[in-house]
Amino acid sequence: MAGVWVFDNGMVRLLQRPKRLGRRTELIYSPTGEMVTSHEMLEEKLHSLGWVRYPLNDPEVILFHRSASSVLLITVPRDFSKISSMHMFDIAVKTRHVFLVRDAADRA
Template sequence: MAGVWVFRDGVPHLLERPKESGRRTKLIYSPTNEVVTSHEILEVRLGNHGWVPYAPDDPEFILFHQSPSSVMLIAVPRDFSKIRSMHMYDIAVKTRHVFLVRDVSVPRVV
């Protein structure tokens, strides 16, 4: 059973899709401190570092790879609003020192 259990007056209730108060994490392009807000920005920024779109017949995901001989792929949903923190962390791990994931609900101390 997927969802979140909440307790009201001591009675557990399953929420199938909890309401989100907004995305808490953002994908940041660290050289310019820019928030990535679209596929177009992501494709340009990844392209600057050797990643190119890979076009399989997948209607749900866009894939990027570094070279034909590379086994590393980055997969993101075609609908940018469906990109979650797991996709952001995948990008950040595979492009170290280029992208980072930041929690925007916590003030950043410099």
């Protein structure tokens, strides 16, 4: 069962899609502290790390791969506004110490 269990008025219930309360996440390029705001910017940063766009004729997603010997792929939606925290964490995990994900509210 996906969702979040909450305790409310003595009852436990499952929220299928919890409200995010306006919180947003940001993908940050650690070396410069820049927030990634476009596919072009993301592709430029990934390219400098050896990632290249994987040739795919899918109108919904863009794939990046590191090399022919690697099985790692990064998948993001073609519409940059649809990149979720899940996509951001996938990028951060596969490019350790280069990208990080933070809450927009944590901005200094």
